[in-house]
Amino acid sequence: MKDYELIVVGGGPAGLAAAAGAWEAGLRKILIVERDVELGGILNQCIHNGFGLHYFKEELTGPEYAGRFIKRLAGTDIEVLSDTMVLDVTEGPAVLVSGRECGCRLIQADSVVLAMGCRERTRGAISIPGSRPAGIFTAGTAQRYINIEGYMVGSRVVILGSGDIGLIMARRLTLEGAKVLACVEVMPHPGGLSRNIAQCLNDFNIPLYLSHTVTDIIGKDRVEKVIVSQVDERRRPIPGTEMEFECDTLLLSVGLIPENELSRRAGIEIDPRTNGPVVYGSMETSMPGVFACGNVVHVHDLVDNVSDEGERAGRSAAEYVLGGDKDAAPDGKAVSLKNGEGVTYTVPQHIYPSAGAADVYFRVAHTFDKSVIRVLDDGEEVLSFRRARMAPGEMEKITIPADKAAALKGTVTVLAQEA
């Protein structure tokens, strides 16, 4: 017999929901492995409110949201191994862990859920010219310093990138007494949620420079100033548009990348559009018995969606384990989902028509006013959805009802058009 029915890699909201979902679906031997000393993942440093409006129908802070799930686990026999790193996931499946308490060992399981989250893109990943002084942080690192460790990162700050973490940090730093001089975004549209633009920049009169980027960083030991330039449609700096900001800190909020070293090494198929594993509607990856959910699959802006996806992965793992015949794929053939015009990716990438209603998540390529989302089966429209407004910073979700899903035969395309 295997050591566990299910091992969950990562104890953030995705992993917590997966474990809870699997428990409620009947699994009894479940282990969560978390490299940090506490459960909750990124939520522990997200002390702002705005979590849980869909899932709990009230507005919570990150730690409160995590706390609800941790409490739910307390009523079960789900085991947690914290301060322990998963080094490898191998076929079987099995998980190689290393931790102070358990040493280094291989644990066998009937199924595995990958829930490692994502990490921030760094300055190297987007290559800004200039010198290399102290005072340059990714926004999430600064968030951790301030909210968990209790250190202030600087007093005059420029933020590059208008992703949600950067916006949240603009407000946080201002309330803690720093002066945030500007938020600079290379794209013509903001990266984060509209509500964060409103509450974190507009409330404090922090200017947002769209179609601008940092073109130079000046300073010997510590950042002294940054140069910001306007960019053209092809994102090239326009000479003569330089602005100088005297500051001691530059925060980078330039995007998140799903953390998939483990998945890649395991030979799991990765989608180059999302940088996450290719998944079926059940959240199963290309490796049988290995499921994935949360930011490791694609970057989410709402934790509520992460919890939904996590529960689905957990329930699917339970079905897989309790279903007996491990080799039996669901009835019939899977169909593939492709992104058409105006859409940058879809998750899942494959669905089984026989598996019932299918939730499909995706992002649009640019902002849309009154618009329509169309679902085509081999070029023929089978469904459409109207939207008043869509933006790349806000993940979209459509549900293909069970009867429509059952009729799908060919390649399914999801596209977005102005109405």
Add this chain to the structure above:
Amino acid sequence: MAHEFICTVCPRGCHLRVDDDMNVTGNSCPRGVKYAIAEVTAPTRVVTSTVRINGAALRRCPVRTAAPIPKGLMGEAVKALSDVTLTAPVETGDVVIADVLGTGVDFIATKTFAKV
């Protein structure tokens, strides 16, 4: 003068417009109307921050106002927290400062810390 802003009640972020007669447009649900009127007459915000904590595994305990407070008081409310030091154990929901700046709203802890 008409006001235009983004509804922040839920993540959908509808673009609201309020005219001189307090007519609201652009909302997708009734909560947007309530928010828009409040935003024009007396804007409020939930404030989140952290305070020192002794005797716990970490050094900072996250807190929030239990309800929204007037927007203009945000900065002063956060300043008031610098005088506070908690001692573990702390439960989520414990009052950190009662009746912040006479608003009738408390600052509460948003995380549970065991004593170590």
